[in-house]
Amino acid sequence: MSEAKNEAANAATPPWEAKRPPTGRGLMRKLVIGLMVAGLIGVVAYALKARPVEVEVGVVQNGPLTVYVSEEGKTRIRNRYIVAAPLAGSMQRVTLKPGDEVKCNETVLARIEPSLAPLLDARSRAQAQARVDGAMAARSRANEAMDMARTGLKYAQTNWDRIKHNTDKGVISATDRDAFQREADMKAGEVRAAEFALQVAEFELTQARAAMLQLESPVEDGKSIEVRSPVNGLVLRVQQESATIVAPGAPIIEIGDPGDLEIEAEILSRDAVVIQPGAVVTVEQWGGDEPAKARVRRVEPAAFTKVSALGVEEQRVLVLSDFVAQTPALKALGDRYRVEVRVVVWHSDDTLLVPAGALFREGSEWKTFLFDDGMARAVTVKAGRTDGKLTQVLDGLKAGDEVLMHPPDTVQDGSAVVKRDEPK
Structure with missing residues (x-):
């Protein structure tokens, strides 16, 4: 009966119109197309869905922090x-x-054959006598300076002998004990410097008297004057090597003791204001396997202008440091050798620290992103001192x-994030 109805309906349909499919097949086709469209929409929605951003996470924790001022320096003979x-x-x-x-008063540095004085006039005699008097006054001043240095050393050594065994009894702190010891060592160095100055004064007096003798009775028979070394040390530079006619006061040779080295570093003035005498200095890149230790002796009060490699004028200050101990390895250092110094300007044994890579500027405030259960939460941080790695x-x-380390620009407050070492 139904087949007869279908045939009658088909016969009644004009040939130029499409034949209608059976009702059951049309529903199945619509269902399949709907499922395909829904699946495509789901794939597109999944692709457009925001995924968590992979981030590296650091931990805020307590620890020690030391702030340095780093700069290139060079050694020089004191x-x-x-x-x-x-x-x-x-x-x-x-x-x-x-x-x-x-060697002092032994090594002959140069020999000079004096020329005969053309005229022994009153002015030449007075000038020579004035040089002798000036050299004698300089020797007296050097004697007084040496006496004062010895007095200061005696006082500092007495204080050091009095308190150097008191640390075990808890009478003074280790810092005060080190200060008394450093004071005694510095006074001993001043005594040595005063002795050197006295030797130089004696040598200058001898030279002045020799010049006076030459004015009064010139040397005959080709006898030459020997210029001897005033101190022990090494030859640093020969300023006049060839034989020549020299005038009084012409520089001939430069000498010094390479064992008496100091370090000079040209520090920016804004960094030098926080450096204090006695600050700990770490000497690196000097050629040895281990860094050497030194202490700041003096921060010079006057700055000077220096043009950087980029053409920027900078105000710099000379900071002078002394080696704490002369180790055998440091004996290889000479005059004007390049080193790198790191001067301690601040230290704390226990403070709250955050990795410096987690902080960023927003206006005039420091901020960071907290990792909060898969979400990035922006917080404002009050930062203190930093050494470049920790703040x-x-x-x-x-x-x-x-906290998030070096967060990308795609991370905002409330963004979904995931740790890099965790699976998504």
Whole structure:
């Protein structure tokens, strides 16, 4: 009966119109198309869904923090002596070379054949006598300075002998004990420097008297004057090697003791204001396997202008440091050797620290992103001092907080994030 109805309906349908499919097949086709469209919509929605951003996480924790000022420096000999010609004459060729050892009042640095004085006038005699008097006054001043230095050493050594065994009894702190010891060592160094100065004064007096003798009775028979070393040390530079006619005061040779080294570093003035004498200095990149220790002796009060490699004018200050101990390895260092210094300007044994890579500027405030159960939460942080790797936290974070390290620009407050070492 139904087949007859279908045939009658088909017969009644014009040939130019499509035949209608059976009712059951049309529903199945619609269902399949609907499922395909729904699946495509689901795939597109899944692709457009925001995924958690992979981030690296750091931990806020307590620990020590030391803030340094780092700069290039160079070594230099503390006491340098330029030996000059005591009088006019014909100087023979200097045979010494840089690095040769010289001994006080023994090593002959140069030989000068004096020229005859053309006229022994009153002015020349008065000038020579004035030089002798000035050299005698300089020797007296050097004697007084040495006496004062010895007095200061005696006082400092007495204080050091009195308290150096008191630390075990708890009478004074270790810091005060080190200060008394450093004071005694510095006074001993001042005594040595005063002795060197006295030797130089004696040598200058001898030179002045020799010049006076030459004015009164010139040397005959080709006898030359020997210029001897005023101190023990090494030849640093020969300023006039060839034989020549020299004038009084012409520099001939420079000598010094390489064992008496100090470090000079040109520090930016804004960093030098926080450096104090006695600050700990770490000397690196000097050629040895281990960093050397030094202490700041002096921060010079006057700055100077220096043009950087980028053409920027900078105000810099000379900071002078002394090695704490002369180890055998440090004996390889010479004058004007390049080093790198790190001067301690602040230290704390226990403070709250956050990795410096987790902080970023927003206006005039420091901020960071907290990792809060898969969400990034922006917080404002009050930052203190930093050494470039760790930063002191004064407010805004607590120990144990997890913060995002170097967050990308796609991370905002409330963004979904996931730790890089965890599966998605």
